Amino acid sequence: MSTNTEHLDNHSDKNKEKNVATNFIRNIINEDLAQGKNDGQVRTRFPPEPNGYLHVGHAKSICLNFGIARDYQAPCNLRFDDTNPEKESEEFAKAIQEDVQWLGFEWDGEVRNASDYFDDLYGFAEELIEKGLAYVDELAAEKIAEYRGNFNTPGTESPYRNRPTEESLDQFRRMKAGEFSDGQMVLRAKIDMSHPNMLMRDPVLYRIKRMHHIKTGDKWCIYPMYDFTHCISDALEGITHSLCTLEFEVNRPLYDWVLDHLSIPARPRQYEFSRLNLAYTITSKRKLTQLVDENKVDGWDDPRMPTISGMRRRGYTPASIRTFCDAVGISKVNSVTDMTLLEDNVRNDLDSKAERRMAVLDPIKVVITNYPEDKEEMLTGKNHPKFDEMGTRTLPFSREIYIDRADYRESANKKYKRLVKDGEVRLRNAYVIRANDATLNDNGEVETLYCTYDPETLGKNPEGRKVRGVIHWVSAKHAKPAEIRLYDRLFNVANPGAMDNFLEALNPNSLTTITAMVEPSLADAEPETRFQFEREGYFTSDRYQHSSDKLVFNRTVTLRDSWSE
Ligand code: ATP
Ligand code: MG
Numbered sequence: 001m002s003t004n005t006e007h008l009d010n011h012s013d014k015n016k017e018k019n020v021a022t023n024f025i026r027n028i029i030n031e032d033l034a035q036g037k038n039d040g041q042v043r044t045r046f047p048p049e050p051n052g053y054l055h056v057g058h059a060k061s062i063c064l065n066f067g068i069a070r071d072y073q074a075p076c077n078l079r080f081d082d083t084n085p086e087k088e089s090e091e092f093a094k095a096i097q098e099d100v101q102w103l104g105f106e107w108d109g110e111v112r113n114a115s116d117y118f119d120d121l122y123g124f125a126e127e128l129i130e131k132g133l134a135y136v137d138e139l140a141a142e143k144i145a146e147y148r149g150n151f152n153t154p155g156t157e158s159p160y161r162n163r164p165t166e167e168s169l170d171q172f173r174r175m176k177a178g179e180f181s182d183g184q185m186v187l188r189a190k191i192d193m194s195h196p197n198m199l200m201r202d203p204v205l206y207r208i209k210r211m212h213h214i215k216t217g218d219k220w221c222i223y224p225m226y227d228f229t230h231c232i233s234d235a236l237e238g239i240t241h242s243l244c245t246l247e248f249e250v251n252r253p254l255y256d257w258v259l260d261h262l263s264i265p266a267r268p269r270q271y272e273f274s275r276l277n278l279a280y281t282i283t284s285k286r287k288l289t290q291l292v293d294e295n296k297v298d299g300w301d302d303p304r305m306p307t308i309s310g311m312r313r314r315g316y317t318p319a320s321i322r323t324f325c326d327a328v329g330i331s332k333v334n335s336v337t338d339m340t341l342l343e344d345n346v347r348n349d350l351d352s353k354a355e356r357r358m359a360v361l362d363p364i365k366v367v368i369t370n371y372p373e374d375k376e377e378m379l380t381g382k383n384h385p386k387f388d389e390m391g392t393r394t395l396p397f398s399r400e401i402y403i404d405r406a407d408y409r410e411s412a413n414k415k416y417k418r419l420v421k422d423g424e425v426r427l428r429n430a431y432v433i434r435a436n437d438a439t440l441n442d443n444g445e446v447e448t449l450y451c452t453y454d455p456e457t458l459g460k461n462p463e464g465r466k467v468r469g470v471i472h473w474v475s476a477k478h479a480k481p482a483e484i485r486l487y488d489r490l491f492n493v494a495n496p497g498a499m500d501n502f503l504e505a506l507n508p509n510s511l512t513t514i515t516a517m518v519e520p521s522l523a524d525a526e527p528e529t530r531f532q533f534e535r536e537g538y539f540t541s542d543r544y545q546h547s548s549d550k551l552v553f554n555r556t557v558t559l560r561d562s563w564s565e
Pocket of ligand 1: 047048058060061243244245274275276277285
């Protein structure tokens with residue numbers, strides 16, 4: 001679970017987020033409330049299938065459903081859509097709950113499961129049969145498909161369609177009792193075999209499937225289909241607005257048909273909105289599963305994954321994901337969202353929340369020749385340039401320090417504001433130094449830099465000259481080595497999901513691991529603490545692998561956008 005401070009953060013963030021932009025769904029809710037529909041109640045639900053971890057697309061749905069609940073002081077249910085036993089697991093169910101809570105949301109009451117309603121659903125199926133609105137069809141599966149017709153051809157009625165009600169009822173009871181083999185027959189709604197909407201051509205409501213279920217074990221050998229289950233579960237829970245993605249638009253007539261023909265007083269309505277698609281990544285659970293199963297990534301929560309747990313491990317904050325989802329907005333227009341929007345929300349949030357530290361990612365040694373050999377000073381650095389209340393930390397300084405290789409050049413033009421031979425630069429939170437000499441290694445790269453410092457420049461400008469550049473550093477003797485993981489986009493193409501084989505689009509350089517030298521205070525960082533490494537970016541101590549003995553930081557996001565080319 002998240003730390004205490006994270007909860008505080010979430011709390012204050014939520015006040016900021018209270019007035020999220022309205023959208024067509026909120027407009028519908030407002031109208032319904034104005035007309036006194038649903039007894040003035042609003043209740044939403046988030047209905048994941050526990051067959052994988054949640055991804056950034058689910059975050060959009062979570063923020064929509066729980067955001068409405070927050071703003072209308074209404075309940076939102078968490079309901080597992082667990083009607084497909086073969087792909088579902090408790091591991092997934094647990095991870096989903098953790099992710100929803102981490103995002104800062106709380107569902108109403110207990111976690112619910114579609115399987116909680118298996119008895120009710122069965123009863124409603126009998127009700128439909130008794131009303132002459134459903135029948136047991138013993139046609140083979142291929143025949144059922146063939147008889148359905150296609151868009152241009154009306155379907156053909158099954159010879160079982162008009163069998164007596166009593167016969168269907170009896171067969172259905174025997175289906176439940178396990179008298180038939182898997183797939184031998186199905187229960188179908190009796191709607192219209194020439195309906196222009198193919199889903200209305202006598203859709204299957206129940207099938208026989210001998211599978212162990214994560215909740216109901218081996219109690220059932222028949223399982224209800226999504227279209228039958230979802231609307232009834234919504235109604236039983238008193239859901240008023242059942243929000244789903246656009247591809248379910250064609251399912252809506254069936255949603256309505258089932259509820260219109262059953263004796264359930266509650267009457268939820270389904271509304272569809274467009275999915276979130278994020279460039280350079282995928283939001284298909286099936287493909288994400290493939291990445292994990294084929295070890296293309298290091299598990300569901302690999303920081304390169306667009307999963308909520310991956311983004312968490314990378315260091316994204318719950319607030320940044322929420323504000324990102326608000327910025328994306330809710331509409332019926334399909335579009336692709338740029339990764340920059342997500343990263344900008346992360347940067348904005350971290351800018352005010354993350355303490356500053358110094359870390360040298362590509363270290364070269366600097367010897368300050370006029371600094372006494374055994375002297376050590378304890379300097380002070382502000383944890384945040386704007387917020388004094390975030391405190392200070394101690395920065396040991398000594399004769400040998402590390403600076404970044406990119407911060408020194410033998411010669412450079414005026415635009416280069418760092419250290420140049422015979423030039424000066426300020427060490428952040430410390431003195432001004434001058435580069436006098438350098439030794440090179442066999443490859444002609446700088447090995448050691450020899451500098452002198454101006455003892456009069458601690459917290460003061462030097463006399464009679466301007467030093468404009470500021471670079472970061474760490475004391476060589478005091479610095480700690482740290483494993484740093486630099487992430488790049490997981491895919492090389494904008495829409496990997498559209499490729500025949502999306503695995504071919506994997507970026508082979510999506511992870512680079514380096515060893516940095518970091519300031520000693522970072523050894524005290526708890527796992528999952530976010531920092532700005534000055535001039536480098538935002539980094540987060542790894543949730544699982546970071547400890548004071550082995551420092552591990554994941555780069556959350558660079559300081560500036562490195563995505564737009
Ligand atoms: P996938 O297609 O990746 O398997 P799914 O829609 O089957 O995803 P569910 O667990 O059934 O996954 O989704 C739970 C809820 O999240 C649904 O209401 C679904 O519409 C919504 N959802 C899933 N993906 C997205 C997305 N990319 N954008 C917005 N909402 C989404
Ligand atoms: Mg689904």
